[in-house]
Amino acid sequence: xxxxxxxxxxxxxxxxxxxxxxxxxxxxxxxxxxxxxxxxxxxxxxxxxxxxxxxxxxxxxxxxxxxxxxxxxxxxxxxxxxxxxxxxxxxxxxxxxxxxxxxxxxxxxxxxxxxxxxxxxxxxxxxxxxxxxxxxxxxxxxxxxxxxxxxxxxxxxxxxxxxxxxxxxxxxxxxxxxxxxxxxxxxxxxxxxxxxxxxxxxxxxxxxxxxxxxxxxxxxxxxxxxxxxxxxxxxxxxxxxxxxxxxxxxxxxxxxxxxxxxxxxxxxxxxxxxxxxxxxxxxxxxxxxxxxxxxxxxxxxxxxxxxxxxxxxxxxxxxxxxxxxxxxxxxxxxxxxxxxxxxxxxxxxxxxxxxxxxxxxxxxxxxxxxxxxxxxxxxxxxxxxxxxxxxxxxxxxxxxxxxxxxxxxxxxxxxxxxxxxxxxxxxxxxxxxxxxxxxxxxxxxxxxxxxxxxxxxxx
Numbered sequence: 001x002x003x004x005x006x007x008x009x010x011x012x013x014x015x016x017x018x019x020x021x022x023x024x025x026x027x028x029x030x031x032x033x034x035x036x037x038x039x040x041x042x043x044x045x046x047x048x049x050x051x052x053x054x055x056x057x058x059x060x061x062x063x064x065x066x067x068x069x070x071x072x073x074x075x076x077x078x079x080x081x082x083x084x085x086x087x088x089x090x091x092x093x094x095x096x097x098x099x100x101x102x103x104x105x106x107x108x109x110x111x112x113x114x115x116x117x118x119x120x121x122x123x124x125x126x127x128x129x130x131x132x133x134x135x136x137x138x139x140x141x142x143x144x145x146x147x148x149x150x151x152x153x154x155x156x157x158x159x160x161x162x163x164x165x166x167x168x169x170x171x172x173x174x175x176x177x178x179x180x181x182x183x184x185x186x187x188x189x190x191x192x193x194x195x196x197x198x199x200x201x202x203x204x205x206x207x208x209x210x211x212x213x214x215x216x217x218x219x220x221x222x223x224x225x226x227x228x229x230x231x232x233x234x235x236x237x238x239x240x241x242x243x244x245x246x247x248x249x250x251x252x253x254x255x256x257x258x259x260x261x262x263x264x265x266x267x268x269x270x271x272x273x274x275x276x277x278x279x280x281x282x283x284x285x286x287x288x289x290x291x292x293x294x295x296x297x298x299x300x301x302x303x304x305x306x307x308x309x310x311x312x313x314x315x316x317x318x319x320x321x322x323x324x325x326x327x328x329x330x331x332x333x334x335x336x337x338x339x340x341x342x343x344x345x346x347x348x349x350x351x352x353x354x355x356x357x358x359x360x361x362x363x364x365x366x367x368x369x370x371x372x373x374x375x376x377x378x379x380x381x382x383x384x385x386x387x388x389x390x391x392x393x394x395x396x397x398x399x400x401x402x403x404x405x406x407x408x409x410x411x412x413x414x415x416x417x418x419x420x421x422x423x424x425x426x427x428x429x430x431x432x433x434x435x436x437x438x439x440x441x442x443x444x445x446x447x448x449x450x451x452x453x454x455x456x457x458x459x
Contacts, residue, residue, distance in 0.1 A: 001094060001102045001174060003027045006069060014059070015073025016041040022147040023071050023096045024053065034067065061085035069094060074141070074166035077193040097167045100146035101174035109159040110281050111140075113168055113207050114184025114219075116328050120266065120302055121184060121274045122162040123455060125281060129158055130459055131295035132287060136160055137458045141167060144456045152458045158285065165204040166193065172210030180284045181213035181233075182277050186224045187327045192350045208233060215284040217277060236280050244276035244289075251275065253290060264296045267306035268335040300454045304436040306332055306420075309445045314413040317443040319450065320420035321436030326357035332420035333366060340415030342368040342393075342407035344400070347423030347435075349375035357422070358382050361391070366418075368393040368410040370403045375423055399428065400435065404442045417443065 006027070012034040013020050024033070035045060035055045042055035056063065064070055064086035070093050077083070078093050087093060101109075112122040119142045126138040139149050140161040161178075163171065171178065186201055194200040201224065208216045212232040218225045220240035228235075238244045245252055249262040249272070261272045275296055282289040301307065309317040320332045324347075333343060343366050361369075361383065369392055371380040380396050387394035393410050397403035400419075407417045425435040437447035 001098055003099055003103060005102075006031060009068040010066065012036060012064070012067040012070045013072075014064075014070050015076050016045065017073050017075065019073045019096050019145045019147070020071075022145040023099070026096075026147040026150045027099055036063070036070075061089075065089040065091050067091055071096065071099070074164060075193075077166075077195075079193070079195050079199075094173055095167060095170040096145055096147040097140075097163070097170035098174045100150065101171055101176040103150065104159075105174075105176040107155075107159050108157065108285065109161055109178045110180040110182065110285065111161045111163050111171065111178045111207055111211075111213070112182040112184070112277075112281075113163045113165070113204060114182075115187040115204075115325065116331065117184050117271060117274045118162050118164075119322070120271055120305060121182065121277055122160050123302055123453070124266075124275065124296065124299055125278045126160040126455055126459075127299050128278060128282060128289075128292045128295050129160065129287070130455075131298070132282075132292045134158055134287070135458065138455050139457070142456070143453050149457060156458045163207060165200060168205075168207040169203055169210065172206050174211075176211070178207070178211055178213040180215045180217060180281050181207050181211065182217040182281050183208060183225055184219055184274055184277055185222045187325055217280045217284060219277065221273075236284055238276040238280040239273055244279045244283075246273055246276065251293060253279070256290075258290055258293050261296070265299055265301055266296070267301060267308075268331055270331055271306075302453055303451050304432055306335055307436075307450060309440055309443055309450060312444045315408060315411055316416045317439075317445070318416055318418045318420075319436045319439055320418065321425070321432045321439060323420040323422055324424045324432070326352060326354050326422045329420040329422035330357060330360050332418060333364065336416055336418060337364060340367040340411060341418050342366065342370060342410050342415060343418045343420055344370050344372060344397075344403045344407060345379050345420070345422055346371045346373035346376035347421045347428065348373065348426040349378065350424065352423075354379055354382050354422075358386065362386055365391040367415055368395070368407060370395050370397050370406045370410070372397040372399060372403045373421065373423060374427060379422075400438055401442055404439065 014036040016037040032052050036059045039057050045055045061082045112118050126136045129136040135156040136158045137156040138160050141164045142162040216233040217236045220237040251258045251261050266272050279289040304321040307319040395406045419439045425432050429435040440447045440450050
């Protein structure tokens with residue numbers, strides 16, 4: 001869908017977060033526009049003095065069905081009953097991603113998605129392309145909405161775009177086809193938005209099944225992806241011996257050794273494995289990837305992702321606030337195997353199953369677990385039998401500040417406090433960034449000094 005196709009249509013915005021504001025500023029300021037938002041946002045909008053932007057705080061099927069097109073923010077599920085009812089009556093729901101791709105059908109795009117590691121992978125992709133002298137835009141779900149870079153001058157040679165499961169369908173709806181699409185892995189997440197694990201997987205994979213990229217770069221080590229067939233795309237596999245893969249810490253392209261990744265500043269083997277995805281994507285663009293691989297040594301890790309903050313009074317602090325699934329928390333623990341770790345778990349309860357997490361903890365127990373948040377009691381009850389066996393200390397905290405204090409006491413001056421909650425921050429914090437910043441402050445570090453995402457935009 002092109003932006004020009006909105007003219008003469010009844011159009012509304014749904015959501016006034018950064019994506020919503022980007023849509024208003026970039027493509028909709030000349031259109032009469034309704035905005036569905038909360039009361040606080042409505043007061044802010046009223047202060048803008050824009051007579052064409054009319055906030056509404058009541059959202060139901062009838063209100064939505066009054067519009068031909070609703071441009072919704074990614075966090076608003078199209079499976080909400082009112083959205084489904086309006087769609088059945090003819091309302092078309094799209095996102096800003098749809099509009100951007102409609103305007104950039106011929107752009108050289110590399111779209112990256114996956115349950116875990118997509119931000120680091122997308123940022124590393126841009127870093128290596130830039131190291132090779134290629135002007136590259138870094139945007140999308142990573143922290144810069146695509147509509148905020150609608151028409152950069154000069155235009156970049158390549159676009160490195162991170163997409164969440166909330167956005168992958170928007171690419172398919174745009175009618176554009178990415179040049180390269182990367183899918184890293186698939187684990188249950190965002191079930192409250194998607195409604196079920198099957199639908200989450202289906203929506204995530206729409207980047208390759210619906211958008212039909214020229215080349216799909218897929219992880220051969222993921223069992224769901226390994227079974228995938230894409231008749232409309234050429235598949236390039238990584239983490240397979242005939243392509244880019246790791247042997248211990250050694251990076252190989254087929255049988256050819258490239259370099260040792262042990263010193264690459266990517267926390268965790270899973271992130272070094274995603275270097276293979278990046279190199280496969282670069283090759284898919286027709287760029288010689290092997291000479292660029294060593295530039296990964298200069299990569300600056302992203303904040304809130306297994307981020308080492310530093311040490312205070314004998315205790316180290318690791319900020320993995322972006323962790324929103326039990327699997328992500330297990331990966332974080334694996335990165336620090338052999339160290340005395342107190343892990344902070346819990347947040348918004350999306351109903352994910354933590355039994356597999358508990359089974360892994362029996363085999364590889366940390367020093368201590370501190371639970372918190374809405375799903376903290378459920379996690380605590382599941383882990384209590386293991387704690388009763390003496391495998392680890394287990395305590396329940398009222399909030400993050402209490403959790404940090406308890407972890408410090410349990411470690412007694414030696415070890416790591418690991419914030420890897422395995423759950424979203426909703427309710428207690430605006431987002432994972434705010435949660436990570438609070439954790440840094442509680443640990444005695446400057447939140448502003450740990451929060452910047454390097455390389456956003458065009459460079």
